[in-house]
Structure formats: C-alpha cells, structure tokens
Amino acid sequence: MATQSATKKKPAAPTTSALMLPALHESTTSSGLSVLAAERGPLPLVAMRLVVRAGSAVDPKDKHGLADFTARLMRRGTQKRSADEIDEAIEFVGASFSVGSNEDLLSFFVTTPAEHFPAMIGLLGEIVREPSFPEREVELARERTLAGFANDLDDPSTIVDRAFTRALWGGHPYGHDIGGSSAHVRTFTREDLVRFHGERLGPKVALLSVVGAVDPKLVLDEAEKAFAGWTGGPEAAPRIPELGKMASGRILLVDKPDQTQTQVRIGGPGFRMGHPDYFPSTAMNNVLGGGFTSRLVNEVRVERGLTYGISSYFDMLNVGGVFAISTFTQTERTREMLDVSLAEVAKVREGGISAAELKKAQRYLAGLYPMRTETNESVASVIGDIRVHALGDDWVEKFRERLHAVKPKQTQEVAAKYLFPNPPLIVLLGKASAVKKQLKGLGSVKVVPASDYE
Template sequence: MATKRPKSVAVKAASATSGLMLPTFHESTTSSGLTVLAAQRGPLPLVAVRLAVRAGSAVDPQDKHGLADFTARLMRRGTARQSADEIDEAIEFVGASFAVGSNEDLLSFYVTTPAEHFPAMLSLLGELVREPSFPEREVELARERALAGFANDLDDPSVIADRAFTRALWGKHPYGHDVGGSTAHVRTFTREDLVRFHRERLGPKVALLSVVGAVEPGLVAEEAEKAFGAWKGGPDKPEQPPAAGKIASGRILLVDKPDQTQTQVRLGGPGFRMGHEDYFPSAAMNNVLGGGFTSRLVNEVRVERGLTYGINSYFDMLNVGGVFAISTFTQTERTREMLDVSLAEVAKVRESGISAAELKKAQRYLAGLYPLRTETNESVASVIGDIRVHGLGDDWVEKFRERLFAVKPKQTQEVAAKYLFAKAPLIVLLGKASAVKKQLKGLGSVTVVPASDYE
C-alpha cells in the first residue's frame, strides 16, 4: 500500500528590488505535529537538513545547568536499535555528516548528505531524535570529558571572562548561565536526568525541520512523515523564558587570575530581542562604532594607541531580550587607559550619532555581506529555520537590503542614545587583580572574585 503523502503548501519568496531571493519553500506538517519546510535547490546533488528544537539552555533545570546541551550531544551515542559505532559507520559510509549545536534558545541537529541517501539519513536523524538510549557508559565518558574541559577552561582567560560576563549580566535569569553548564552541575548529571529531559523537553510540537537541496518537496514531506510521524513527547508549545528584566549595570567585577600579563575586558548593558524594530538602525550604527575592522573603536584603540590587537562591539539578541557589549583585551598596566578610551568613543556616538557618510558606508558593507548567508544549502536551511523560529517574517531575506538602506541618520542617533550605555555599563575584567584594581579608582565599587569560581 502506498504511503499517503502529507499535504504541503508552497510559500513563495516575495520579490524585492535587491534581487536577493530565497528559493520557494513548501510547508507541511507531520501527523505528530512537526512543521517541515522544504526548498528544492541545485545544482549540486546534496541536501542539508536542520532540525531546530525550542529547548535550549534557558529550559535547563535550576540545579542542572548545561543539561540541554549535554542531552543533545549524547543523542548520537546510541539508540534502541544501534550503537554509537554503528551510527558513525552508517553516516560515514554514505559520505554524510552530522552535527549538534546549542544556544540559549535552541538545540539544533544538522545533517548534510548526498541527495541519493537523503531518505536513509533523515530516517537515521528521526531514530536519533525519537529513541536515544543514552548508554550509561557513554554518559559517564561524556561527563568526564566535560569536567576535564571545564578544568582546561581555566587556562583560557577569554573563555572565563565571557562566562563571568554572562553570569553578571543576566544574574538569575535563565540566560544567566553558560550553555554548557558548570563543573558543580555537570558532575551531578545521571542517565535518568537525560532520559527525563528528552521526554519532557524535546518533541515535534516545539521543533522545526528545514530541508534544502536536490530533493523534491513532496518527497521531503513523505520522508519526514516516515521519520518523525511516530515522534512523541515534549510540550504542546514552547516554554518562553521570562522577560529579560533588568540587565546588570553600573558595577565592576574583577576576576582574579594572578598569572596574567593581560586583562580581558568586557563592557555590557541592555540591548534588544531577536527581530526587534531597532535591528536595522542598530546594525548600521554598530558597524561604524565597533562592528567592523575599520570601525571607530578599532581605529582609536588599536591603530592610534596600540592598546590591543582586537576589539569589537556587538548586539547579542535572544528570544526575550539581549545585550549590547564590547569585548577586548590589553596589557595589564594599560587597563584603565583601555576603559577610558573605549568609553569615550562610545560616548561620542551616543551623544552625536554617526555621519551620513559613515551610514552609507556601513549600509553598503552590510548589504554586500548578507548574501553570504544564503550561498550554501546549509546556510539557507539555517536561515529558513531562524526566520520561523524567531518570527522574523518570511520576507526577511528578500527585504533585508531594502530595510537596511531605508535607515536614516536620525534613527542611528536614536538607537545610539538608547543602547550605548545610557547608564553606566557593567564592567567585567579578568587579570592580575592586585595590579588592575588600583587603576579603577573613580569608576565605582569593585568586587574581586577568583577565576576558579567559573570552572
């Protein structure tokens, strides 16, 4: 008896003067409730698959930080029917690849495969997602590797500074812990924790499958039903993290690492959520300030003063909030100079905005860079998924340049006044505390903590 092909609806990309277009994609839903987006795209006989599940680190249990990431990575290490070695052999035999990614909002599973093996590889992905067995020995080995990794992180000042920055910025909010967790939490992980998290948090109704490449959309819908139609578990709708609330500001956290000859510097304050109306003027403004290699911060801090090899400013946007931040490093004895110069450049843009010429240059740069996000099947699959998961609108790519070029100088000044440290920023420094602290007079109270707190 022939399998009934699920109904699919074509979603045609909107036209735009920019000429930047996504391929037409077809939307269908499996009997289990999984949304499927398929776009046929050549000429190479390859297919890229992304399964995005709304179960990132923000839904980690309070006493099990890192469990979402840990669970996702263990799902490849065995199923009810195959061992980890058998899974690896099946993937390698057909020349496919499999990867897992995680962030605060999402777990993502990626498959790239020759088109002729697409049905088999999608079936394997379905097996991994529906029925991971989490073998006890694999859990033990993964836990040991993770703990060793945390210990090694103490030798990487940039990693520790980022970890301290995240915790200080977000506090007790679900975004306020490292995606991978910490030694104290990961040490407690058990197989039962993974089984429970998989059952309660991963499911078809909080997931999105995007498939792009040399495969007919009808076949994608049919194979998705075979692979995921029996998928059960998970919530009926995504759990939205609480509102971002108040982002930390006006304090200085000094992480002591006495062996350092350089200071890691992080500055941060409130930003905005993914898809916010301020995105386009903020992107252009930030490119001028510190988002590009020819930015004001790079010119003043690196070129003119030789304070660092690298500095950048950025907006980190998540589902329910975000931050504006600056990341850099400098010689221990020049820490205060770095802070003063960086904050002065930020203040100039906050108070006066950017020039019309700078705006035009930023617009041309960003408009030229964006098409790189749609060059490969993998990137298109990710973009399509992000558009739907974050509610950006199906015309996001097509109208990207149009919306970018519509930004006026006044708008960049407005977002600069709003986000460029209108209040004193959070300052996180990692370095030799005895040498750094005495440079911080007049900046506010300083809290000193050992680097080992962030293992």
C-alpha cells in the same frame, strides 16, 4: 495523516537583484512536527536542520548545561544502533552530522548526498526520537566535560565570557553558561538525560528545514516516515520570562594572578531577536565597533596600540539581548583601555554617526549579506531562524531594502537608547593586585577568583 501546503515566492523583478529564498513547501507530520522543504540545485546535496525550542534557558535550576549535554549524547546510541554503528552509517554515505546549542535552541544538522537523503533523514529521526543514552557513554561524556572545565581555566577569554554572562543576566534563565558548570555537570545521571529528553524534546516545539536537490514531495513523505510516532515534549514553546533590570554600574574583577594582560568585557541591555531596532542598530554598530575599520578599532588599536582586537556587538535572543564590547590589553593599561573605549561609545551615543559613515556601513553590510544564502546549509539555517524567531518570510528578500532605508536620525535614536545611557557592567579578568588600583571612580569593585568559573 500529514498535511501539506506550498507557499510560492513571487519571482524577483528582472531589474532588481533581490535575494530570494527558494519556494517553501510546508507540511506538518502526523506527530505534529513542522517541516519546510525547499528545492535548490545544482549540486546533488541536501542539508537538513532540525531545531528544538529546548536550549539552555530550560535547563533545570540545579542542572545547568543539561540541554547541551543531552543533545550531544543523543547520537551516542539509539534503541537500534550503537554509537559506532551510527558513525559508520553516516560515514558510509559521505554524510555529516553535528549538534549545536544556544540559550533558546538545540539544533541538529545533517548534510548528505541527495541519493542518500531517505536514509539520512531516517537516521535523524531515529536519533531524535529514540536515543538510548548508554550509561558508559554518559560517564565518558561527563568525564570529558569536567576535564574541559578544568582546561578552561587556562583560557582567560572563556573564563571572562562565562563571568560576564552570569553577572549581566543574574538569575535569569539566560544567566548561565550553555555548557553549565563543573558543580552541576558532576551530578548528571543517565536518568536526568532520559527525563530531559522526554519532557523537553518533542514534535510540537520542533521545526525541520530541508534544502537541496530533492523533490519537496519526497521530503514531506520521508519526514512523515522518519518522525511518525514521535511523542513527548511540551505542547507549546517554553515561556522564557522577560528580563528585569540588567546588572549595571559595577565592576567584577576576576583574579588570575599569572596574567600579564587584562580581558575586558563591558555590557548593558540590548534587544530581542527580530526587534524593530535591528537595522538601525546594526548599521550604527558597524561604524562604532562592528567592523575592522570601525571607530573603536581605529582609536583603540591603530591610534593608541592598546590591543590587537576590539569589537562591539548586539547579542540577540528570543526575549532580550545585550550590547557589549569585547577586548583585551596589557595589565598596566587597563584603565586607559576602559576610558578610551567608553569615550568612543559616548561620542556615538551623544553625536550619532555621520551620513557618510552610515552609507559606507550600509554598502558593506548589504554586500556581505548574500553570503548567508550561498549554501544549502546556510539557507536551511536561515529558514529555521526566520520561523523560530518570527522574522517574517520576506526577511531575506527585504533585508537589503530595509537596511538601505535606515536614516541617520534612526541611528542616533538607537545609539542614545543602547550605548550605555546608564553606567555599564564592566567585567575584567587579570592580575587583580595590579588592576584594582586603576579602577578608582568607575564604580564598586568585587574581586573573585577565576576558579569560581570552572
């Protein structure tokens, strides 16, 4: 029997403009799936997001990319319907279905007209509970994926990002590309997918959020029908090990002799999702390189014309994170790009940002945030993230308040902590014969061919 409860939000005070999530109605199905329903109009649409704690971090050691591959194949047939029949059912009612994956999660997204909600949540349950993984569909997907890896060699940005991830995280479960590699994907079999689905996807490690023009009681009743009898998967979320020492103080040079530009990635340790440093770090980084008027953009692009684009960012995952810079430049200006970028980072690390810069960043970020709750899809995603990453149910409501509470001293503290207090890892992709001679004094250099990242 499903259990049900409702958590009501206090109405916002009339003198404030606080963002508020709609009231969340919670339940757990008889199979153990957590369900969050939020009624939200006025459009007659419903968005669903089912998240499963089975991202690429739980890929088998010799099957990198299996989580993503399995999720993509789940809609290609069930015990009751073929891939074409699934597509027809979705298209007939004007709905949409998509799959996403990252290091921590697999996500299944459905949007549907409200009148067809029961049918579409039923189809979602069918796809998640009983995928058939037809042999021919597995073969076709494997061929397409391998062809994609070959094509990736023509995309320098994709290759350098792949190299950066591997070098930075090393042997940690976060240290491989979400899609895997050609060497691993080539070995995937239907049996691998069936095993992964049975062992890693299950109701106890999943969460369903439903937002839109639908009665929460109907959501809870239909979720019980759709996911009754779902078994498999672990009893608790997988334990991803904490990161040890992250790679630093060296240079990986990915050789692609036909390049006239150098792709540049610079990185070091950051912090996990939901860390207390989030708000001061977000404000500080907006000034450094997180916005189009940032210091990095002004110095590197506007003043020196070294690139068309540069950004710095914090990539936050469940058990750790990264602070990084991403850009590109002409081959002959690679060293200048590195020197100027690292100098700007050092200025903020050592001197912080000004009170005026902080206020400007706070206004910008606070003004931008409401877009995170404009649509049913975005609200369903936010609800899922709040619960999966334990951000607290007041995350949206208090976001702008917490952002505006950041003081200059806090931004100075996080700058000193995360802006490369130790020499960073530098990953470059370009013409090695022309780039390597520019790197003297920056650290040990290892040259590898781009083909290593197919």
